[in-house]
Amino acid sequence: MKLYTFLMCCFLTKVGIAQNQGESLRINDEEYLEMRGLNVMLAHDFYPESHQGGVGIIQNGIRVATNGDLRLEPTPGQWQPVPKVGERVVDREKNIISVKMAYPDEAKNRKGFNPIEYPDLEFSYNLKIIPQGKSFKIVVDLDEALPEAWIGKVGMNIEFFPGYLFGKSYYMDNEFGLFNRQANGPGYYNDEDEYQIEPMALGKELVIAPGTPRQTLKIENLKENQLELIDGRAQHSNGWFVVRSLVPSGATSNAIEWLITPNTLEDYTYDPVVQISQVGYHPAQEKIAVIETDKNDTNLKKAKLLRVNNEGGLTEVISENPSEWGKFLRYKYYQLDFSDIKEPGMYVIQYGDYTTEAFQINENIYKRGIWQPTLEYFLPVQMCHMLVNDRYKIWHGRCHLDDARMAPVDTNHFDGYLQGSKTLTSFQPGEHVPGLDAGGWHDAGDYDLRIESQASTIHGLSHIYEIFQEGYDNTTINQKTKTVDILQPDGKPDFLQQIEHGTIHIVNGYKSLGRFYRGVIVPTLDQYVLLGDPINHSDGKIYKETSTSKEIPLGQEGAPDDRWVFTEDNPRRELQSAAALAATYRSLKDFNPELAEDALEIAIKTWENTSTDNPLQKLSLSVELFRSTAEAKYENFIKENIKIFSENIAQTGWVLAPIFNEIQDKNFRNKIKASVKNYYQEVEKLGAQTPYGMPYEPDIWGAGWGIQNFGMKQYFLHTAFPEIFPKKYMLNALNFVLGTHPGVNTSSFASGVGSRSLTQAYGMNRGDFSFTPGGIGSGTALIRPDFPELLEWPFLWQQTEYVLGGGTTDYLFLVLAADKLLNK
Secondary structure, X not given: OXXXXXXXXHHHHHHHHHHHHHOOOEEOOOOOEEEOOEEEEXXXXXXXXXXXXXXXXXXXXXXXXXXXXEEOOOOOOOOOOOOEEEEEEEEOOOOEEEEEEEEOOHHHHOOOOOOOOOOOOOEEEEEEEXXXXXXXXEEEEEOOOOOHHHOOOOEEEEEEXXXXXXXXXXXXXXXXXXXXXXXXXXXXXXXXXXXXXXXXXXXXXXXXXXXXXXXXXXXEEOOOOOEEEEEOOOOOXXXXXXXXXXXXXXXXXXXXXXXXXXXXOOOOOOOOEEEOOOOEEOOOOOOEEEEEEEOOOOOOOOEEEEEEOOOOOEEEEEEEOOEEEEEEOOEEEEEEEOOOOOOOEEEEEEEOOEEOOOEEEOOOOOOOOOOHHHHHHHHHHHEOXXXXXXXXXXXEOOOOOOOOEEOOOOEEOOOOOEEOOOOOOOOOOOOEOOOOOOOXXXXXXXXXXXXXXXXXXXXXXXHHHHHHOOOOOOEEEEOOOXXXXXXXXXXXXXXXXXXXXXXXXXXXXXXXXXXXXXXEEOXXXXXXXXXXXXXXXXXXXXXXXXXXHHHOOOOXXXXXXXXXXXXXXXXXXXXXXXXXXXXXXXXHOXXXXXXXXXXXXXXXXXXXXXXXXXXXXXXHHXXXXXXXHOOHHHHHHHHHOHHHHHHOHHHHHHHHHHHHHHOOOHHHHHHHHHHHHHHHHHHHHHHOOOOOOOOOOOOOOOOHHHHHHHHHHHHXXXXXXXXXXXXXXXXXXXXXXXXOOOXXXXXXXXXXXXXXXXXXXXXXXXXXXOOXXXXXXXXXXXXXXXXXXXXXXXXXXXXXXXXXXXXXXXXXXXXXXXXXXXXO
């Protein structure tokens, strides 16, 4: 009996220790601190300009904080100094994760990197996170004490996501307040004459969101300096709330020491999420709902498909245990296959307490309100040099009518444009280049015109019009008056008018410069960061220098505010641009014959005059010219380089697909077909590695555009090789973009499309926390190593940015392709 009692005591002691260990932070196999309801990462990401990096905290399933690191400003933004990140070191014996950091970042000298004026300061340090039960320490050890001139300027920062905090409270010692929706003063100017906002609170101990258990978090500064709570949006619209403490004079070891205690919910379990297309499905389409659950969730429930009755209420159609798929990222996945359900109607899926938004099963599912918003809203809104009118609203005025001045030589622009030692044209730096005041689209919210964006947009639109012959007309576009009227038909196909608009700008630029431009962009950072109507970028009048012009504020008459046009010697981009022009010739030859002939002439000239050692770079142009002219020299080039094309079939297969049946050379056909078969096996293998039925590798940027591009290419492969490539991968890519993707936010990446979609996005109206219908966001991003995230927030370009090119046209293509293949 005594032995039994002794053994039971030992057993209970072991159980107690195990439970205590389970409730404490530990270093997991992914090299971050983990306990149930809490993850603390260190240097898995390095993207501080967009709020990913340093120390990051995921609390009860949401990322609440990031960018825990030493910074040189209280509230840093883009184009400001960041440290160089060394290798993460995991010491499991001492229970410490650390990383060596140093200022300045070596990237400041990298060619093409945004130039940053680094201060005359160099120092290095170790940044560490150390678990302390349910808390953890952030410790900074400097290799040497800071110079006295920098005391009071270098501090430990960590940023808290505003979207989760609006309206919630905080306590700083005995002070308290609310997190407001907008930045409020008072403010002041520092010694460098820069505006800074007064801290919201100062003290030794900060408690964030004490009334919200899921987000309650305490920070204690264990050193003498105070904590500062600062609103980072005062200087930067995309800022977050910042907690900061300064590095003390003379400090080296333990220069910074914080103790952070996030509250974790008891037995926290991630609530299940059901991921479906927010639009719905065609009756003939494979229909698989993906159920995402916590890895600790063992309570398997019935998944139910319910039909929404036409007079109200729900009727159960399916009720069954979903099939287990397995682990992906940090979650466990199940699937409900309801492909056999073909009856038209509105449906929802229930799993436990989660019910999806309503979706359709309908053979006309892709015919209305799915691709049209991109054509009738997004593309018109992005049109440069035009007034865009939308009923009671003007999206923007006739902007940039003073385009453009030749960029200065030896210029490294802050947005990555490089002008070398020559202009590569007859124009001198600063000289006006005519013809660029027409056509083109603003790229994303930046208002610049990149050649690759313009070219890929007209290329994609031309393929769409050529294949699907869609004559949709719901927009008036007048190139003479430079006016656009949304939701006003003018009797002309909108696709052709948009192709014309982009082609005008590229052709005009080539005629003036004698070559393709690299990009057209504002010269100053003040202009670049402007939100709102781009007509305020400049005065709209061609710049003529006067003795006082440099003193005139930007946007006012006479100011040196005209955009710069950059050039470059880049055969790859030149050949890509020419391929786009060769394709537009076929679409425009009856609609605007003169413009079409100009486009074809430039494409032919580029093929003849542009040298490259890589035949892959010339393939697309060769295919498009072969399709447009039927000349043998283009076919011969393709056949002569069959070896390299077949060896790179993932890159070339979809390009060659439209002409595969036109080239009867036996060697060509055999090699391509064999390579396509091998490539399908690779796609099939990669597609089986995710619960979404297609190749998908999450990254720090949302994968939406890449998946759209993959899906577009699948159409060409399927239609050219239907016996090899099924259409399911194309349709799975479309479902992913429309809502079947990882994470709690199941929104469609296409704003305004589907039951739930991105309604805060990184477009021209992001400052209003709004969206442009039909814009396609970048989509769910990865907080490394394993946390998928798509925040309701318009300032994260790696999650919600709109772009031209494939980010737009691949989506249009996918939807029209799905409709054609499912209804043929």
